[in-house]
Amino acid sequence: MSNWKDKVIKLIFLSAASTSVLVVALIFLFLGNEAIPFARDPGIGELWQSRWSPVSFVKESFGIIPLITGSLLVTLIAIVLAVPFGVGGAVYLSEIASKGEKEFLKPFIELLAGIPSVVIGFFGLIVLSPLIKQVFHLSSGLNAITGGILLALMAVPTIVSVSEDAIRAVPGYLTEASLALGATRLQTIWKVTVPAAISGISAAILLGIGRVIGETMTVMMVTGNAARITLSPFQSVRTMTATIAAEMGEVPFGSDHYRALFWVGIILLLFTFALVLLSHRIMKKYKSLP
Amino acid sequence: MNRRLQEAALIWLMRALTYTVVFAVGFIILDIVWKGSPALNWEFLSQFPRRSGAEGGILPAIFGTLSLLLGSSLIALPLGMASAIYLNEYARHGRFTSIIRMAIVTLAGVPSIVFGLFGLGLFVIFFKFGASILAGSLTLACMMLPTVIVSSEEALKTIPMSLREGSFALGASKWQTIRTNVLPYAIPGMLTGAILGVGRVAGETAPILLTVAAFYLPRLPKSVFDQVMALPYHLYVLATQHPDATKVRPMQYGTALVLLLIVLSVNLGAILLRGKIRKRYAKLES
Numbered sequence: 001m002s003n004w005k006d007k008v009i010k011l012i013f014l015s016a017a018s019t020s021v022l023v024v025a026l027i028f029l030f031l032g033n034e035a036i037p038f039a040r041d042p043g044i045g046e047l048w049q050s051r052w053s054p055v056s057f058v059k060e061s062f063g064i065i066p067l068i069t070g071s072l073l074v075t076l077i078a079i080v081l082a083v084p085f086g087v088g089g090a091v092y093l094s095e096i097a098s099k100g101e102k103e104f105l106k107p108f109i110e111l112l113a114g115i116p117s118v119v120i121g122f123f124g125l126i127v128l129s130p131l132i133k134q135v136f137h138l139s140s141g142l143n144a145i146t147g148g149i150l151l152a153l154m155a156v157p158t159i160v161s162v163s164e165d166a167i168r169a170v171p172g173y174l175t176e177a178s179l180a181l182g183a184t185r186l187q188t189i190w191k192v193t194v195p196a197a198i199s200g201i202s203a204a205i206l207l208g209i210g211r212v213i214g215e216t217m218t219v220m221m222v223t224g225n226a227a228r229i230t231l232s233p234f235q236s237v238r239t240m241t242a243t244i245a246a247e248m249g250e251v252p253f254g255s256d257h258y259r260a261l262f263w264v265g266i267i268l269l270l271f272t273f274a275l276v277l278l279s280h281r282i283m284k285k286y287k288s289l290p
Numbered sequence: 291m292n293r294r295l296q297e298a299a300l301i302w303l304m305r306a307l308t309y310t311v312v313f314a315v316g317f318i319i320l321d322i323v324w325k326g327s328p329a330l331n332w333e334f335l336s337q338f339p340r341r342s343g344a345e346g347g348i349l350p351a352i353f354g355t356l357s358l359l360l361g362s363s364l365i366a367l368p369l370g371m372a373s374a375i376y377l378n379e380y381a382r383h384g385r386f387t388s389i390i391r392m393a394i395v396t397l398a399g400v401p402s403i404v405f406g407l408f409g410l411g412l413f414v415i416f417f418k419f420g421a422s423i424l425a426g427s428l429t430l431a432c433m434m435l436p437t438v439i440v441s442s443e444e445a446l447k448t449i450p451m452s453l454r455e456g457s458f459a460l461g462a463s464k465w466q467t468i469r470t471n472v473l474p475y476a477i478p479g480m481l482t483g484a485i486l487g488v489g490r491v492a493g494e495t496a497p498i499l500l501t502v503a504a505f506y507l508p509r510l511p512k513s514v515f516d517q518v519m520a521l522p523y524h525l526y527v528l529a530t531q532h533p534d535a536t537k538v539r540p541m542q543y544g545t546a547l548v549l550l551l552i553v554l555s556v557n558l559g560a561i562l563l564r565g566k567i568r569k570r571y572a573k574l575e576s
Contacts, residue, residue, distance in 0.1 A: 030416070085311050122529050
């Protein structure tokens with residue numbers, strides 16, 4: 001086979017591999033492209049306000065602060081709930097469960113990762129939200145805590161699988177040394193294994209946060225979608241993702257509202273991009289340990 | 291004694307945490323299966339919706355979801371597998387390779403609704419495809435790309451270097467080696483990765499919301515430039531937009547069940563295939 005043919009083939013594979021770079025660049029480019037005109041008129045300061053009311057007879061207001069706080073509140077609830085289950089589950093699966101038990105449990109976690117978000121949202125709407133309403137004596141079950149619980153469930157598979165990898169990567173001699181010194185199994189887990197895997201576990205949590213903050217359908221269906229600034233988990237909130245999904249379909253093309261929604265998308269993208277970069281950096285660091 | 295008790299309590303706590311998650315998963319799936327299966331019948335699967343989804347079936351939504359899966363796979367699988375071949379067989383450690391890897395990691399973290407915005411801006415508006423199967427498939431393809439690449443590369447990594455070295459020693463070129471000594475062994479594993487990628491996008495709603503999904507269509511699409519209905523969006527509409535939500539409850543659960551079955555069977559296929567391959571490799575090594 002001639003040399004040039006091999007070079008052409010390599011070039012084909014190289015261009016395929018470059019697609020990912022191209023797509024990432026295009027994502028930033030096209031979000032920016034649709035959003036930038038808003039920065040010129042009415043100006044980017046318009047976004048930094050506390051009222052999101054994009055359709056109004058008097059004066060539209062594109063303040064995205066309530067959307068950001070809405071996303072952060074739901075994410076906070078979800079992560080506070082997901083971390084004990086995710087990390088506890090990972091420790092249990094990798095250090096405590098027998099092989100047979102693990103083979104029984106693992107498919108459930110994988111199954112959970114596969115349930116579509118719209119199905120989780122539907123379940124939340126029909127089953128969980130009436131329950132939350134009853135338990136906490138609320139006027140509506142569509143609020144931040146219902147969303148947070150469901151999102152916690154969706155973050156668990158990510159946290160479990162990444163933390164489990166990190167725990168498995170802890171060198172055997174560390175745990176053996178600890179056991180040999182007379183530490184119990186649990187002391188070894190908490191004082192040696194988990195601290196040694198802590199960077200991987202924190203990367204797992206960051207990835208979980210990224211998954212939660214970008215989740216759309218579930219929050220749109222169960223958080224009630226009222227754009228308000230609140231810290232109460234029992235209030236209805238409107239997240240950035242739900243705002244885009246709910247409003248983009250009906251917005252006139254090229255309007256201020258349309259461009260403001262692209263700004264929401266950019267801010268969301270920057271949030272997740274920062275999380276990915278941070279977790280990537282942490283993972284790299286722990287992988288380079290001996 | 292006290293310490294031993296404490297130890298047992300903590301172990302039970304972690305066990306309880308794990309089983310709570312398992313219980314929740316089981317509960318959700320049983321709820322959907324239990325309340326969805328009465329709605330499943332031939333009429334439901336083969337008819338068009340009537341009276342805005344309150345009666346009839348979900349044929350166009352099933353058709354739409356399957357056509358989007360086919361379309362996005364046709365785009366993402368060749369691209370993703372070729373990327374994996376480049377990264378594992380050709381790429382050297384260097385600046386460009388790490389840029390590609392960083393892009394893949396970034397892509398995996400992009401929220402689904404942002405993919406929707408991107409698809410709207412690029413495919414629907416800029417390329418003037420309109421809301422169509424083509425625009426939706428391209429958007430979903432971008433979304434599944436990272437999963438396909440990463441798991442295909444895992445499959446390529448399991449092929450021992452000796453297979454490649456033997457081929458090079460006999461004077462084969464790089465491509466001959468890949469074609470005859472790497473791919474035949476790696477393809478099943480790469481396919482597993484591909485199926486996992488399909489599973490990742492099969493139930494997605496947000497990206498198709500802005501690029502393809504239609505509320506209701508009286509007929510099946512004629513070309514890739516037409517809109518389609520899709521199961522996840524149909525479920526969303528039935529669950530939140532329908533004026534008489536309780537009356538369409540059986541329809542909602544039926545749609546949720548069909549969607550769940552499609553997504554889970556795709557994932558199950560990948561898991562079974564993976565198990566089979568692992569066993570084969572275990573045999574090879576022993």
